[in-house]
Amino acid sequence: MKTNILTMSVIGMIALLGWGVQPSLANPEAGPYGDYGEMRGHHPQQANHLRHLLNHQKELGLTEEQVKKLKAIELDFDRARIRLEAEIHVNEREVQALVEGEGQADLSKVEAKLKQSEILGVALRMSSFKARNEALAVLTPEQRAKGKAAHEKPEPRPEKPEPRP
Numbered sequence: 001m002k003t004n005i006l007t008m009s010v011i012g013m014i015a016l017l018g019w020g021v022q023p024s025l026a027n028p029e030a031g032p033y034g035d036y037g038e039m040r041g042h043h044p045q046q047a048n049h050l051r052h053l054l055n056h057q058k059e060l061g062l063t064e065e066q067v068k069k070l071k072a073i074e075l076d077f078d079r080a081r082i083r084l085e086a087e088i089h090v091n092e093r094e095v096q097a098l099v100e101g102e103g104q105a106d107l108s109k110v111e112a113k114l115k116q117s118e119i120l121g122v123a124l125r126m127s128s129f130k131a132r133n134e135a136l137a138v139l140t141p142e143q144r145a146k147g148k149a150a151h152e153k154p155e156p157r158p159e160k161p162e163p164r165p
Contacts, residue, residue, distance in 0.1 A: 049132055049135065050070065050073065050074045050077065050131060050132070050135055051074075052147070052150070053070055053135060053139075053147055054067065054070055054071065054074070056147070056150055059146065059150060060139070060143045060146050060147055060150075061142075061143060061146075062139075062143065066138050066139070066143075069138045070135055070138055073131050073134045073135050073138070074131070074135075076131070077127060077128065077130075077131035080124075080127040081124060081127065081128070084120055084123055084124040084127065085124065087120050088117055088120045088121060088124070091113055091116055091117045091120065092117055094113055095110060095113045095114060095117070098110050098113065
């Protein structure tokens with residue numbers, strides 16, 4: 001019975017490990033989560049929100065002081081994002097090295113690295129939510145309403161040129 005549980009645990013870990021490492025093995029130039037560029041899906045909404053506020057500062061009626069605060073929030077977020085993404089990338093490379101090494105991988109080390117990557121991913125997402133909350137706190141209620149309405153309005157797309165015969 002103990003052998004069955006141990007066998008199933010090892011098979012489960014190998015399967016999970018294979019799913020986690022597979023995207024990075026498919027394209028060595030890809031990020032730690034596969035070919036997603038700057039880890040899309042973890043922070044773009046909040047980062048876009050900050051950029052959107054700064055790009056529409058006149059329409060929102062932002063003061064110079066508010067713009068200065070929003071730029072500081074954006075810079076702090078970028079610092080945290082860059083550090084965390086780098087740590088995640090290094091961690092994923094270390095997992096890859098553990099798995100690709102000679103002989104059997106030390107599953108306890110692999111598991112620890114995978115857990116560490118997940119914790120860093122959560123920290124990255126939380127830093128983006130924190131930046132968004134800090135940015136919203138800088139705005140007046142009227143500016144928040146204007147910003148929300150402008151952000152939800154679809155951006156005009158450039159017209160496609162007609163194909164040449």
